[in-house]
Amino acid sequence: MGEVLVYVDHVDGAVRKPSLELLTLARRIGEPVAVHLGPGAESAAPLLAEHGAVKILTADADEFADYLVVPKVDALEAAARAVSPVAVLVPSSGEGKEIAARLALRLGSGIITDAVDVEGGADGPVATQSVFAAAFTTRSRITTGVPVITVKPNSAPVEPAPAAGTVERLTVEFGPLATGTKVTARTPRESTGRPELTEAAIVVSGGRGVNGADNFAIIEALADSLGAAVGASRAAVDAGWYPHTNQVGQTGKSVSPQLYIANGISGAIQHRAGMQTSKTIVAVNKDAEAPIFELVDFGVVGDLFDVVPQLTEEINTRKG
Secondary structure, eight states: OOEEEEEOOEETTEEOHHHHHHHHHHHHHSEEEEEEESSOHHHHHHHHHHTTOSEEEEEOOHHHHHBOSHHHHHHHHHHHHHHOOSEEEEEOSHHHHHHHHHHHHHHTOOEEEEEEEEEOOTTSOEEEEEETTTTEEEEEOOOSSSOEEEEOTTSSOOOOOOOOOEEEEOOOOOOTTTTSSBOOOOOOOOOOSSOOGGGOSEEEEEOGGGOSSTTHHHHHHHHHHHTOEEEEOHHHHHTTSSOGGGBBSTTSBOOOOSEEEEESOOOOHHHHHHHTTOSEEEEEESOTTOGGGGTOSEEEESOHHHHHHHHHHHHHHHHO
């Protein structure tokens, strides 16, 4: 089998969950080769090896932290030239998709974004996507160049599969565009203690029916009882009830958790586009005709102010 490059998304060496999911998918189509850029490669190597990386290519330079995107593209291009992989897998974040697009252009390759599954095929990897606001599922493959595929978080389980994890230095020559966009300042995001929205296994969201910023405490309480992330519909965000960083939908973030609980959300196409690939969907809405009920696995017709506190209390009782 050929080698599959896996771009490692990390924070100062702490590997994020979607990268481990990519290693699971990579093993279906070849031998995973992790590409770790920036500090912390030594501490991350055992974890990457534990999850199937036969080789770990590392490079550390100030450019990766001080400039946006392009230095990472330079490094991934160098890795692709050195390894000649059968595919390149990248997490489907905003940055990941930009990196993947630039890399595909440089390699003269095709690109598939927001895949929800990847499997091997006789003529190359086959990617599954949920398209047109998740109304259709497509299966496709790239016919030109090295397939570059971005994969949505929660598309695959994290499965340990110990491998050699040999660490090798990657030589990177930065191009003239690498220093084009400099990072001048960083503001750490305030921690809520909850999981990252796009990576969470459970997401609890509130919409127009929450009827106010203060009432989101009910949504947060349910989320905390489940160890979940908190999401919001565009209507709730536009009303100023919850931050835009928590918006789920076509103009917000796409999520694909194991469980998605929509509270007071009508189910407009804009919102559905961002959450319809969730494995199990539950909705609470007092309008029995709300479009959200067309796609749920379980629906509760009722006032969220009655239903959600009872659900939270029941969960906490069972946990206790």
